[in-house]
Amino acid sequence: MNDQLAFFTVGIPLFGAIFASLAGLWRAHWCQRIAQTAIVGTAIVTVGLFLQVNEVGAVHYQLGGWPAPIGIQFHVDPLNALVLIVITVFAGLALWAAPTALQDELPGQERFVYPLMLLLVTGLLGMTVTGDAFNLYVMLEITSLSSYALVAIGKGRAAVSCFTYIVMGTIGASFYLLGVGYLYLKTGSLNMLDIKRVMLEGHLIQSQTSITGFILITVGLWIKMGLFPLHGWLPNAYAFAPHAVTNLIAPLMTKVSVYVAVRYMLMVFTPDFMLAHENWSDIGQIIACVAIGAGSLIAYSQTDLKKLLCYLLVAEVGYMVGGMWLVNPVAFKGVIYHIVSDAAMTSCLFLGAASVIQATGHRHVHALRHAAKTMPWTFAAFVLGFLSMIGVPPTCGFFSKWFLISGAVAEGAWWYVAALLFSSLMNALIFFRLVEMALFSDVAHPADEVMDMGKNGEAAIGLRLPLWVSSLFVLGIGLAAQPFGGWIERIVRQVGGWP
Amino acid sequence: MTDLMEFVVSRFNYWIYVVLMMIGLYAMISKRNYVKKLIGMTIFQTSIILFYVSIGVKSNATIPIVDHHDVVHSEILVDHYANPLPHVLMLTAIVVGVATLGVGLAVIEKIYRQHGTIEEPELLADVDQT
Amino acid sequence: MKVFAFCLVFVTGVMLVMTAQDFPAWGDAHSAPNQYLSTYYIQHTYRDTAVPNIVTAVLADYRGFDTMFETSVIFCAGLGIAAILSFGPRNPKRRKRLGLPPSAEGDLIIQTTTRLLIPVTQLFALYVIAHGHHSPGGGFQGGVILAASFILLSLAYDLNMALSRLSDRLALLWGNGGLLIYAGIGLICVALGAHFLEYSALHAILPATDSVMARSHAMLGVEIGVGFTVMSMLFSIYTQLVSLGSLEDGL
């Protein structure tokens, strides 16, 4: 049974989606249980897979029994086993919070929402686990389609935002598809490892076609992860989606796209390929610095709580892209660590925002007024997430910044260091603005009257529990930073071929 | 001159694919009407499919269905059959395209139900009001 | 916006045109993509699977996992569109028909012709599904034609008539069923100790087959599953779109 584990990571949520949608035809409340059971099962499988891979090294699973370049194969190394665990854990938290969040917003929609959520998780897991470039496109599309549908279910501006998301998302996915076509044209293969082998053996890696393929894939993934000049769809789509959906897609979708980009850099195009073009690294970093600066600045000007967090997310994407383009093992350690820690803190922050909005009924940042008094527990977890976003030591955000900065210092990329510090500063400013509202609410403010603030209690327990668990993750990942970071660095050196 | 002609003619599929892709991409970005944007999306996606199909073309080759006679009596000559792999990939891409189109049209209907228009400028004005 | 879009598109176009000079000549049988994997498929497909149509064999067997998720994409779209349109305020004032005559009684000639045409269409669709091993076609194309026959029914009569033959509930059931057939065949292979979708293991339970014919038969099963899902989901998408999600009062 051990050699089938890789398949079950994708298989369990897929079958879960089918059965959840079947059950929805008769008993809508079964959907939720099936979805949660499926995600717990997947989590167990991914942990088992992680332990197995950590012991024996990379595992390959041949679908259809055909050997690698002929058929599709799953490629699981310790790095993507880690990402698989991250996906299932935070998807599990989102699904845990989903029933409470859905109750107010979308009553009677469970029979559609849960199967779509499971299909989304299936796609994310598939994108991480697959070793085939075209299969990744199919997985990307199933992820995108389910997220389009989930975003568009929302009320108000959700539909208009979703249309922009569809157009941009299709451009991104099509660019990716075109890039894969260029690689196929040059190598005749679709398997990632095989593409790398053919390109290295035939010295095709510096040909015009391979370079264009790389650019197309990179730009496609940039659109998918919402890097700054291409981020237009992200804030509105995530902010106006139903809370249950935002909790699921905001922590995971951008991270998985970043992971796919990391994988293309390390596994298909080698680090040597990146270093052969000296100005590329600079261009990547300039874009990342602009993204970090712009994301933080726009976030400061937002008055909508969820939208503010979305712009912070845009800045975080800049961190990871900048770290990738430093092309050194320490920076890659920072990127991988940041994927994990950013999933934890965005999960914590968006769950916190969902709790606050659910408890007060308002999405304006003024919803946080009196929060320290009326909902201390919810607010405490929210503060923990935000401290991590700033980078205060015991939390995981500090260590990810630390690793990224030490990677940047080794390369002498001072602008990137400056952008990271600037972003910390801006996050601190935003944080103090929010804390001021929550703590010093004795000073009268017109919003109290208009929004009828200060009379609500804590958020529902169904939202608070996942919120606390995610804030514990924020702390736990930070406390385990040293051994965990060392382990990541060892794996990154192994995968990227650094000594 | 003949070199240039040959150069153009020998790759004209690739030139046209680039032109169609540019038309589709331009429409997706700059058209104000949402249905027009989706038509642009269809053109964009089909142009990529055209690119893939062009990869697999072999001159003097037939469709990729093996002749029983060849199997039994002689060897299968690879050059006689078009490359099947891009065709398989593009079947999947067409399906994905129609699924995306369907979701896009559903979103357009929802937008029209809410705002009564599918023109971007009027829509954004309407959204800002509410 | 237009100038910006034009510049962006122009830069992309120039990059792609420059790259096209590096491509192998058009129709070159010895270019890299036409050599490496494609040679294997052309030479071995018939021996491995006993299916002459290489595209069907690669689609349903060598890259069957892709096709399973392609079916899931359609399923996902059907589910998602039902979810998008089933919710939200319906504003009756805005539901006026633009430039359409009031819905009249169906035309007798059209209805009679449709009644004659539909059985033939559906029979042809079944042929396309079943004969996909030997000629162009397969589950997807057949499913689309089946869906088209139902759409024809709803156009010639009205939406309720077509929905009485294939209601949205039933469509979802069929869609699930088709996907379950596909994934279920894969799971049976796992239960028999092989990899997911490794059809050759099925010869242990299919009577009178060897491992090559087992692949061929399993591919037929898989195509039938694809056909179910595609038919029901595409028809469901049409009914949702044409009635603004209300499932009454079609065109």
Add this chain to the structure above:
Amino acid sequence: MIWQFDLYILVLLVVTAIVSLRVRDLLSAAMVSGVYSLLMCLLWAEMGAVDVAFTEAAVGAGLSTVFMIATILRTTRRTTD
């Protein structure tokens, strides 16, 4: 394959693509994009990609156009661009 035929269809493709985006009546635009799909299907059939052509004829020229027309009749067919 016959390259003259190829070239002719390719030129027509560009023309129909531009027309479908320029025309101001959405219903006509949908119809012209159906014509575009059908030409594309011809081109692929002629290139030997019969399965792809079959699918495009059924999906692109058939169902996609039907979906688009259904939506246009349910919303609006007028546009200013």
